[in-house]
Amino acid sequence: MAIPVNKAIVGKEYPPYTVTVERGRIKDFARAIGDLNPFYLDDEVGRCSAWGDIIAPPTFATTFRDESRSAAMLADLGVDISRVLHGEQEFEFHGQLQPGQTYLCRTKVLDIYEKAGRSGPMAFIVRETAVTDRDNEIVATMRHITVVRL
Amino acid sequence: MKYARVYFDDVTVGDELPPLVKGPIKQIQLTRYAGASGDFNPIHQDDEFANAAGMGGVFAHGMLSMGFVAQAVTDWSGAGTVRKISVRFAALVRLKDVVTCKGRVLGKSSRNGEGACELEIWAENQRGEHVVIGKATVVLPPRT
Numbered sequence: 001m002a003i004p005v006n007k008a009i010v011g012k013e014y015p016p017y018t019v020t021v022e023r024g025r026i027k028d029f030a031r032a033i034g035d036l037n038p039f040y041l042d043d044e045v046g047r048c049s050a051w052g053d054i055i056a057p058p059t060f061a062t063t064f065r066d067e068s069r070s071a072a073m074l075a076d077l078g079v080d081i082s083r084v085l086h087g088e089q090e091f092e093f094h095g096q097l098q099p100g101q102t103y104l105c106r107t108k109v110l111d112i113y114e115k116a117g118r119s120g121p122m123a124f125i126v127r128e129t130a131v132t133d134r135d136n137e138i139v140a141t142m143r144h145i146t147v148v149r150l
Numbered sequence: 151m152k153y154a155r156v157y158f159d160d161v162t163v164g165d166e167l168p169p170l171v172k173g174p175i176k177q178i179q180l181t182r183y184a185g186a187s188g189d190f191n192p193i194h195q196d197d198e199f200a201n202a203a204g205m206g207g208v209f210a211h212g213m214l215s216m217g218f219v220a221q222a223v224t225d226w227s228g229a230g231t232v233r234k235i236s237v238r239f240a241a242l243v244r245l246k247d248v249v250t251c252k253g254r255v256l257g258k259s260s261r262n263g264e265g266a267c268e269l270e271i272w273a274e275n276q277r278g279e280h281v282v283i284g285k286a287t288v289v290l291p292p293r294t
Contacts, residue, residue, distance in 0.1 A: 025186070032179070032186035033217035034172065037153070039229030051230065058220040058232040062213045065188050081191055082203035086212035090236035143236070149204075 005112060005123040005148055009076045013108040017066045023099035026056045029063060056097040061131060061140050062089075064105050073109075077125065079148050087124060088145035095139045097131075103139060104132045110143075114150070121150040156227055157293035158258070158265025167253035167269070170222035174246045175210055183214045210243040215282045219271050222251035227288040233266065237284030241275070248276040253286070265290050 023043075030040040035057055038045040046054035074081060097103070111126040124145055131140040180194045189211055192199040200208045216237050223232060243249055253271040260266070266289050273282040 029186040032183045033214065033221060034179075035217065035221040035224075037221075037224060037229050049230075055230050057217065057229075058224065058235050059213060059217045063186070063188050067188075082193065082199065084191075086239055088236070088238045089213065089216055090234070091232075092234045093232060096230055 005077045005079060005114075005125075005150070007112045009073070009109050010112050011109065012076070013106060014069045014072065016104055016106045017069065018102055018104050019064045020102040021056065021097055021099050023054065025063065026054060026060060026097075026099060029060055030057050033057065033059075051096050051098065053098050053100075058091060058093070059089075060097055061091060061129075061142055064103065064129070064131065064142075066105075069107065073125075073127075077123075077148065083149045085147040085149065086144070087147040088143075090141075090143040092141045092143075093139070095133070095137070097139065102134060104136075106130045106132075117147070117149075119149065123148040123150055152225055153228070156290055158260070158267070158290040159293040161255055161258060161267055161290065163255050163257060165255040167222055167226045167271075170218065170225060170251040171248065172218045172251065173248040175243060175249070177208070177245060180208065180210055180214070180245075183211055183217075187211065187213060189213065205242075208245065210245075210247075212237075212239040212282075215239070215243050215249060215273055216284075218249055219251045219253075219273050219282050219284065220286075222253055222273075223269065223271060223286050223288060226253070227267070227290060231288040231290060232286060233289050234287040235271075235284065236286075237271070237282050239281070240283050241279055241281045243275065243281050247281075249273050249281060250275075251282075256285075263292075265292055 107129040127144045129142040251273045257268040269286045
């Protein structure tokens with residue numbers, strides 16, 4: 001039997017949270033992917049680069065998560081984590097994410113729709129997270145589509 | 151050559167990115183990625199949990215595959231050149247799978263003194279099935 005998801009959270013914005021990027025986290029993340037690009041891993045290469053320090057790989061902003069907010073969203077939706085899959089992901093950049101910087105993340109639920117998937121009915125939860133720097137300039141935008149097996 | 155400088159002027163529509171082969175995927179890489187990313191969903195770590203969830207065993211984080219595809223892009227275009235990247239996770243990546251990331255230049259445009267290339271990007275498993283399908287925009291320097 002299909003489980004209904006709570007569509008009332010469309011438009012809901014979760015409380016903003018800040019993330020300070022640690023140098024070691026960038027390197028661990030790059031190594032976990034197996035991406036050994038020196039612009040991510042070598043402080044000296046970073047120092048001599050146009051950015052003056054190492055930069056983060058394109059998908060690094062996925063680490064900008066807040067477990068209590070993720071759990072709150074699942075609770076709002078009324079679904080268990082075992083039914084959740086990652087459907088789509090997008091990153092758009094206006095600058096580089098760098099060590100020592102603190103960013104503000106604001107996540108909003110844009111849409112929820114249902115569709116028949118290969119293995120049965122599914123709900124799609126579309127979220128957007130805006131990442132801004134200390135000067136309130138937008139650095140990155142993430143769009144996530146989470147799929148819930150109903 | 152890996153990490154060679156690519157200039158906007160030298161890119162032709164239809165150019166293919168050098169394929170990037172990743173894997174075979176091992177559990178330890180998924181555990182390491184969980185730690186690095188902060189995504190500790192047990193569905194990527196615990197076979198019993200993944201089976202009980204009806205997923206037929208653990209599978210890789212979609213974001214790990216997206217990381218592979220992003221690497222294929224930046225190995226070609228250079229670190230810090232990605233303006234936009236978007237993917238759809240088309241199929242699950244399982245333990246022992248070999249993931250090959252590929253890409254092709256779809257278009258070029260020049261505006262505000264910036265050269266942007268639109269790419270189609272994807273990843274295939276060892277059976278040739280698409281596991282990731284997406285697009286990327288990279289900004290490349292002009293050869294002056």
